[in-house]
Amino acid sequence: MIRHFFKLIWNKKRSNALLIVEILVAFLVLFGVMSLMAYNYQNYSRPLGFKYEQVWCINISWNQDTAQIGEKLKSIYQRIRSYPEVEIASRTNGNTPFANNQSNRNVKYNKVTIQGDIFSTDEHYAKTLGIELAEGRWYTRADKGAKHTPAVINQMAKEKMFGNENPLGKVIQLEGDERWKIVGIVENFKQRGNYQANTPAFFNLSDWDMSSVLVKVKPGVDANFEAKLMREIGNMQPDWVFELSYLKTLRKSMNQQTSIPSLIFSIVCGFFLLNVALGLFGVLTLNIAKRKDEIGLRRALGAPAPAITAHFVGEMWVIATLAVLVGLILAVQFPLLNVFDLEASVYVIGMLLATLTIYLLVTLCALYPSIQAARIQPATALHEE
Template sequence: MLRHLFKLIWNKKGAHSLLIVEIWASFMVLFGVLSLIVYNVRNYLEPIGFSYAQVWNVGLTNNQDTVEVAAKLERAMQRIRSYPEVASASRMSSNTPFSANQMNNSVTYNKINVLADHYYSDQELSKTIDLPMYSGRWYKESDLVARFIPIVINGKMREKLFLDENPLGKVIKLDDKVSYKVIGTVDNFKAKGEFMSNDPAFFQMIGKDDSWNSNVLIKTKPGTDAEFEARLVKDIAVMLPGWGIEVSYLTETLANRHKLTFVPVAIFLIVSGFLLTNVALGLFGVLNLSISRRKNEIGLRRAMGATEAKITFQFLGEIWVLATLSMVVGLLFAVQFPIMKVFDIESSIYIIAILAAVAVIYLIVTLCAWFPSKQASRIHPAVALHEE
């Protein structure tokens, strides 16, 4: 039976070529969008690693002010921490959580090189965003006089750079020039959002004379409202005349990141829906044309004892063979992604997307072919042979 179905499809390969191309294109687009969805869902299920609720980001810009910038920033930090509405405050580099800014560097340990996100902060960051320690400790002010620059790394960097070794106390190098010593590790730190991957990262303490890293993360107490924001901006403007001051909430910044994540998914879904609709219409057209042209064949089979179920299965089988031929070609392209680890994404994500795309294609072609197949199976043999 299967050999007969393949022979029928091959004899009509010219008529079915366009439909084969449409199914192939639908499979490839489905594979792409499902890969993106599986990637985002898997990332979302992984803990973000810190708390961002009630955390504000105060961006301070010196606007060409070069006089005692570091001292002014320190006084501003002392003033911010003195407010009763502030539970904790921490200075940080411009690549704050969920921001569009990014800073990374290549670090080396035992000839293993890893590109990691680089964050500057003071000793209050772990408290401000509730970033729990996995091992070791967070840095403190006395660490500034240490021989090596103290850093804290996240779990992904620990996994890629140190493999099975304990990273505490290990010295790593930045561009073979600057030496860092790992004094602590955290688990996850997904600073780019809940739908983003947990990339390697490390945290370095801001020096006393550092005047560049002027973002301030503020963890406010419950019930803090816009009235405090206005008072905070006014007081800092008095302390830092001529400076730029911008306040944002991490919850709102994260919502904007989510929108950027959903846009490509929505575009892929629209394109995929358009192609699948064309495939469905093509299937209806092909089957209806086959029924009208093959009534004598259907009538003869019914007269020889073929049941409705067998007629239905024949037409469904032809569509399944057609879909299989299309997806065999698609699989030749799709399997290259997990083999070559395209975009540095885990192979399992691509494999899940391939299996899901195959299942969706078979489901769609079956649903689209079911009604015409049932319609063909109900043709009475006497009527079909009488018309001939």
């Protein structure tokens, strides 16, 4: 039967070639969309590595004021921590969770150099965000006098720099010959939202004039305390600018920035597939109308209606298979060449989902015209002939 299908397709190779190209393009578009969806799903299913509920972020800008910045920031920070509504607070730089702000540097260990996100914080950062350590410990104020700056890395940084080697106690080198000593390891830290991949992250103890404060408030704290807090710290430095935002709100906004383009891409792909489906449906309907004599003859020779339906659906499956095989040859180059530096599983899932969607689409488009063909009576076909 399959050999017969190939013979029929070869006899009409010119018209079938257009169908194959159309299905091939649809497969490649689906492969891109499905790979993107698989990538986003895999990232979303992995934990952030920290807790954002009940955490506020206060960004501080001192404009042209340069006098005793450190002392002024310290006073503001101490005032924030003194409120009974505040459970704990931590000073850090502007690349706070879910902020459109990054700090990247090259980090080297032996002959391995990678680029990672750098988070300069105080010793309360992990407790404020509920970061759990997988190995080692978080740095403390007692580490301040150490020869090398204490640092904590995430699991991705460990895998890329050290492989199976234990990184605890090792000294890494940053640009500018700065050296940090690793004292702890955390699992994930996805600062840019749920859809972000788990990229290398490095945390270090810093005493610089850090411009952001993360504040974890106690349960039940409402907007009244927010207004009071902003008013009082604003009065401490009237010329400075203070901006408060909730990490919960920032997370939602950051996730939307990633999901909305993916949604738009999916909608455009949906319209394209609709056009492909309408084209396939029209071509099949026209082909069946031209082959009424063939169908009538087969019916007169005793072919049952389900056999006629299966025949035309089978032809479309063979055409779809030829297109999908070419598409798979092109798609498999992505994991082999490590395009976009994504996991191979993302592309494999994309290929599987695209293949299943193509066969479902072809089956739905071929089913109704095939059923109509099966209803043709021999007498009607012979009469028209």
